[in-house]
Amino acid sequence: MDGTVKLQPIHPLWMRISHWLNAFAVLILIASGWRIYDASPLFGFTFPAALTLGGWLGGALQWHFAAMWLLVANGIVYLAMN
16 A cells, blocks of 8 residues: 555546536526516515526426426436436
């Protein structure tokens, strides 16, 4: 032993990428969900427009569904790789 420590990643690269894709998709779901919430006249509270995604109800729903499919595809890849 020469006293050097070889660092080895705990998780493989594909798993770290999968994790960050999930984090990105969840942020999109949160921001678009806030815009969907703002579109309802039932509630008096609204989120600031700068924190929401989509611009209007239709756009927010499109972002929301796109993020949902990203999560589904990423989950399938995760299950296939494990």
